[in-house]
Amino acid sequence: MWRRMTADWGFDHPLLLALLLLAILPFIASAFVRRGIPTLGLAPADGVSRAVSLGLRLAGALAILAIVLGLAGLHRREQVIARQGTGAHLVLLLDRSSSMDNSFADRAPSGDQEAKSVVAKRLLDDFVARRARDRIGVAAFSTSPMPVLPLTDHHEVVRAAIAAIDRPGLAFTDVGRGLALALSSFAEDTDEASRAILLVSDGAALIDRRVQETLRDAVARTPVHLYWLFLRSRGAKGIFEAPPPGENTPQANPERHLHLFFQSLGVPYRAFEATSPQAVEQAIAEIDRQETRPITYVERVPRRDLARLAFAVAAAALALLLLAKLAERSLVRPASATAAAGREPVLRRAA
């Protein structure tokens, strides 16, 4: 208990706390002028008076306590709090192949056209900004997978990583090993939260049969939700429509077969075929809507200075005491004095 208290609360000048002893002063001394009366037996017992008396003493003690605590610099230390929210553990798996630098028309962007990577960057940035509670990791792949960020709460870093995806891309697309890398990011993640991988790519390639087996294994170990945001260029084949029978080979139609492979993994999977920036936006909104399971996330609460609060409390208590002091009355002048004053005119008349 004490350890918890000292872990949570602290003082800038602990030595000043010795002054807390002064808080017994209001119980010894009084701010009022004492008026002598012959005996207290004359005063009728009065509950209100007793309550006010005790209250004022407590207010005095409170004022001294608060002032001392304020002077000692009471503060709550920086804290790490686990909170419950809605969100997910999410790995963004980004395609860094050079085709991402092209526009949706599959040529170098010109004029007001945007490159696919720029669109993805803008939309993912918004997406991350909207999902403040998520833990997000970033991985990229091209010819080989590149771990960018492990799962983290620090969204500034995530956004910086996303901001970097419109750098000129590299050669090819190796979805399989990229996926394996993304799955491995969850290896140390033991939370109950929902896990999702968001694959952003504009094309696919064959996945090696051995890699396929590895992926099946990994997915069986760490069940994830899989989202594929397929930035489809004009002219590229769709992933949903079945091609004519003769062309239905993985070599001729790798995207379609990747889609089928994902469907066969036995985990929740959705693919979005985005042909334009608007479609991408809709797809991301859809993911946003889906991944809202409860999640335990960690929040950092910065150090909070309570000196101001302590002084406010002291001021309130002192205001109360001041009011009481202003309400103080003395006993009316004793009768002998008034009688003596009344006699003087008689003497003057006699003289």
Next chain:
Amino acid sequence: MSGSAHEAAFQPLPYRLRWRPQGILPGAHPGHGEGTEGEFRRHVPLLRHPDPRRLDLRASLRDPYGELHVRQFAPRRAVPVAALVDLSGSMRFGDTVAGGVADLCALLALSAARSGDSFVLFGCDGQVREAASLPFARRRGIEVEVRQRLVGARPSGMTATGLIEAAGRLPPRRAFVFLVSDFLMPMPEIERLLDALWRHDVVPVLVGAGALEDALPRWGLVELADLETGAPRLVVMRPTLRERWRRQARERWQALQRLFAERGLRSFELRGALDTDALARRLMEG
């Protein structure tokens, strides 16, 4: 101050006793026994009181049987006058001791000296305070000493049991006793004190009754402190509390009057300055 002015204005007050003092000291009050001069009492036959110097010729001639009558007088005797002054802490309220009480005692001493009675002063708190007391004396100017002793006395102490001790130091014959106190001690203690004074003619002088109740404000906070124990108490004054306070004081006053009446005593109220007219009236009533 005006002290010297009204000191000079003090005239000795005559006082009348409703009883005949014992003793042998000559004085001004008709006493017990038979004397040769003073207040005429009756005619007695010469054979019963063989003092031909007091023969009343006119009464003897008027008697058809021719018996000789002698005049008989009550002897003049002096009476001890005592002032027992409560000097416990509660008497500090309103500075009555240096004011009204000192005036009263000085006036009594003056009156006693003028009528040839001896006067004694006992100032008492827990015990008799010698510095505030004067032994029996009938010399002139005693009133100045009495005033000095009382003005110089600072009331303190928690009890007034010294009054009972002083009662034991009074003479064994009946005396005229002024018991000056605020009578704020517990009722049984007052009874014990009055019982200790059973032999004497006691005039309880009730000091400052109601002075505190009049001094209370209607509203506001007042921190009161017991003048005897020093114990403080914060009081939130308001009209209802003041009313309750006054009712309680009135009840106490009435209980005190009942207590006095049971012993055949009538109190004299001393509030603030001494009202000599009221005192004179009270003394003439006996």
